[in-house]
Amino acid sequence: MPDPDPDVLVAGESLIDFLPDSAGALADVANFSRRAGGAPANVAVALAHLGATPWFWTRVGEDPFGDHLAETLSSFGVPDRFVERDSSAKTALAFVSHDEEADREFTFYRDGTADTRVEPGGVPDETLDSVEWVSVGGVMLSADPGRSATLDLAERAADRDCTVVFDPNARPELWRDADRDFADLVAEMLDLADVVKATPEDLADAGFEGDSPEALARSVTEAGPAEASSNRTGPHTVLLTLGGTGAFALSTEAAPWGAGAASHSGYDVDPVDTTGAGDAFTAGAIAAFAEQGDGASLSEVIGFANAVAAVTTTAQGAMAALPTREAVREFRD
Incomplete structure (x- = not known):
């Protein structure tokens, strides 16, 4: 197999999702199906499907679940160069439950798991010099050393003019005993990010308000850097996923594709499982932006x-x- 030459680096957690066979509270579900998951892992695999195979920096245990994740990533063509294995920590697990309306809740088993133990510098500068896009998520910010590793990666990527994509991916359970506040860390990440993909709920948890998708998106672009001394300007593009009502995008004049706004009403499907749909959206947006370049159309993206x-x-x-x-x-035809 020839050496890969990705334009995208994705970084973050890989874990096992246990999906319920019926709706209801987690305590009442008798049977679950095992699936490979973790938002960044979903993004990486989705990009590979779309012909934009990325590097993927993650860490899993040297245990049967870690074996399954590593084999799954490999089977989808994701290079294993930055897929680390940890001999002294288990692979993270997440149990998913949902009600009759398919609103989901997550229960994580992630205290000291392998994905939280990535160390700063795991991706060398030379790799960042070779890619155009770096995508990270908010789950990794909930605990160190993964938090420091994620912030370090984003800062080095921003210094090299990579387009940094950030998904806050609010998971309140992970922050109840955290030593840092979710909103503070999102603000710190916004100092480094160029493109933010989020839900209104993510942004509400991070302290943003707006009475419309446009107002909410604009509040993110106008937030400014977390540090007054920073020479960064914050995100120039915000992508809001709105569930069954589609998506909204806003960009400022600082964006390579210029200032603009667009909305899309989505597509009618009969959903079986919405787990990972937002991650698939992220991958689709990165692939479309990368393909279209500076002339990208927000509507088409x-x-x-x-x-x-x-x-x-x-x-x-x-x-x-x-x-x-x-x-x-x-599908679109």
Whole structure:
């Protein structure tokens, strides 16, 4: 196999999702299905499906669940160069429950697990010099050393003019006993990010307000750097996923594709499982932006990303129905 030459680096947690066989409270679910997961892992695999195979920096245990994750990533063509194995920590687990309306809740088993133990510097500067895009998520910010590793990676990527994509991915359970506040760390990340993909709920947890998607998105672009002395300007593009009502995008004049706004109403599908749909959207947006370059159309980007997300919901598991570019084209026709 030839050496890969990715334009994208994704970093963050890999874990096992246990998906319920029925709706209801977690205590009442009798049977679960094991699926590979973790938001960054979902993004990495989705990008590989779309023909934009990335580097993926993650850490899993040297245990059966870690074996499954490593084998799954490899089977989807994700290079293993930055897939670390930890001999003294277990692989993280997440149990998912949902009500009749498919609103999901997550219960994590992630205290001291392998994914929290990535160390700063795991991705060398030379790799960051070779990529255009770096994508990170908020789950890794909940504990050190993974928090420091994520912030270090984002800072070095920003210094090298990579386009840094950040998904806050609020998971309140992970922050109840954290030694830092979620909103403070999101503010710190916004100092380094160029593109923010989020839900209104993520942004509400981070302290942002707005009476419309545009107002909410604009509040993110206007937040400014966390440090008054910073010479950074904060994110120039915000992508809001709005569930069944589609998505909204806003960019400022600082964006390579210029200032603009766009909305997309989404696609009608019969969802089987919405786990990972937001991650599929992130991957679709990165792939579309990377393909279109400085002339990117916000409308086309979120239309493509919505299609990737919609197809992903048609099977159980975040990675089970990820589409290729050709499948996305056929779906949209």
